[in-house]
Amino acid sequence: MRKHAIAGAGQDAQLHYSKQSKIWTKSFILAIFVVSILxxxxxxxxxxxxxxxxxxxxMFFITRVPRTIALILTGAAMAMAGLVMQLITQNRFVEPTTTGTIEWAGLGLLLVYLLVPAPSLVLRMSGAILFSxxxxxxxxxxLRRVRLRSSLIVxxxxxxxxxxISSVSTFLGLFFQMSQVVENWFVGxxxxxxxxxxxxxxxIVIVTILIFIYANKLTLAGLGEDISTSLGVNYNGLIxxxxxxxxxAVGVVAAVIGNLPFLGLIVPNIVSLFRGDDLRTNLPWVCVIGMGTIMVSDIISRTIxxxxxxxxxxxxxxxGAVVFIVILLRQRKTRRVS
Structure with missing residues (x-):
């Protein structure tokens, strides 16, 4: 009887995993349809x-179409960056805004402007990527030197x-009379x-394809250095x-659009809440919901x-601030129950 119960539980778990591993489900098609309407x-x-x-x-093809395409690509990029960062740090609160990556990209942009008068988009993008x-x-x-890795310390x-880094950028901007560059970047x-x-x-499309190709290895790297190394994965190389x-991803968005806070925090947490932490199956969901989130935000920004x-x-x-507080309260409630 016990063996039958264990076998039944194993079959249920396998069935649940197979459902979660499917990408083209009715709900995913519905999500794509909603994003298309947006x-x-x-x-x-x-x-x-x-x-x-x-x-x-x-004007429609000069401004409206490029803007909508930019929204789609940017939403996918920032949400995807947050997903990967949360996976490899094993922390729900990590994303480009909460790790200083965005601020480093802004510093790179400022230094490019200081070194090269009227820099091209390629130079700005290169500086943002390098400093990111x-x-x-x-x-x-x-992070490696911090012993206490609680969800809030990271x-x-x-x-x-x-x-x-933001203070350094502000000081340099004021000192060299380039504060307008900092202000323009900060207002995404x-x-x-x-x-x-x-x-x-x-x-960003190339970045998405590469992340999807290395999804399984990045998932193993998210288990930690000891476990991933024992499974034959080059942990340092994957990091x-x-x-x-x-x-x-962050550098390109910073150079073209500017600072877009908390997008990488909102979307991966929503997806992980319903689908777990598998990178390969979550990546399409994260990209689609990231697109929808930023399009809703942009429509509100244009009409409010x-x-x-x-x-x-x-x-x-x-x-993002509201979602951040909700996640904090939810995690605190979970700890009290446990």
Whole structure:
């Protein structure tokens, strides 16, 4: 009787895993459909009357289409970066905003402006990617030296590092009279997106493919150095690869759009709440929900005080702060019950 019970439990677990491992489910198709509707709403949301003006449809393809594509790619990039960072640090509160990665990208942009007058987008993007990688590696070096790795200590370390780097950027901006660069970067917005100014965001597609290819190994790396090494995985090499992919995604977004806080915190936590922590099966969900989240935020930013526009970073920051508090309270309640 006991053997039958164990076998039945094993079959139930296997059936549950097979359901979770499927990507093209009805719920996922529904999520794609909802995001598609949001994309259509985004295309036709704005002050400029594209149907009532002679050059309306020309402006539609110059500004509206690039903006919607940029929203889709950016949402996927930042949500995906948060997912990978949470996996390899084994911490729900880690994402580019809470590790200082975003602030390092801003410092890289500022230094490029100081060294090269009127730098091209490629130079700005290169500086942001390089400093994002450096900042993420410094965060991991700090993390290795911290013995107490509670769920709150890790993001506190990241926030402290980010605050220091942000102060350095502010000081350099004021000292060299480049504070406008810092201010423009801090206010993440899609208002300047148009044809010729967003195409480098397509690099995010390559990053997504690489993360999907290495998904199983990155999942093993998320188990910790000892376990992953015993399973034959090059832990240090995977950490370098993960940091490089995160740096590319964050750097490209920082150079083209600016600071987009908490997106990498909101989405992976919502997905993990319902689907667990498997990177390969969660990645499509995280990308799709990331797209939907940022499109909702952008639509709100364009309509809340129309004809004016609120920076999308303000909407994301507000939503992210609320979700952050909810996760904290939920985790505290779980600990009390246990």
């Amino acid at each position: 994309a259509v709403i985004s295309l036709f949301t704005g002050v400029y009357d594209i149907r009532g003006q002679e050059d309306g449809w020309e 990688f450096i900042g993420t590696m410094i965060f991991f070096l700090f 993001p506190i370390i990241g926030l402290m590092l980010g605050a220091v 917005s899609f208002t300047s997106v148009q044809v010729g100014r967003y195409e480098y965001l397509w690099i 370098l690869l993960a940091n490089a992919l995160i740096a590319v 005080i129309m004809p004016f526009e609120v920076p999308v970073s303000l909407i994301l920051g507000t939503m």
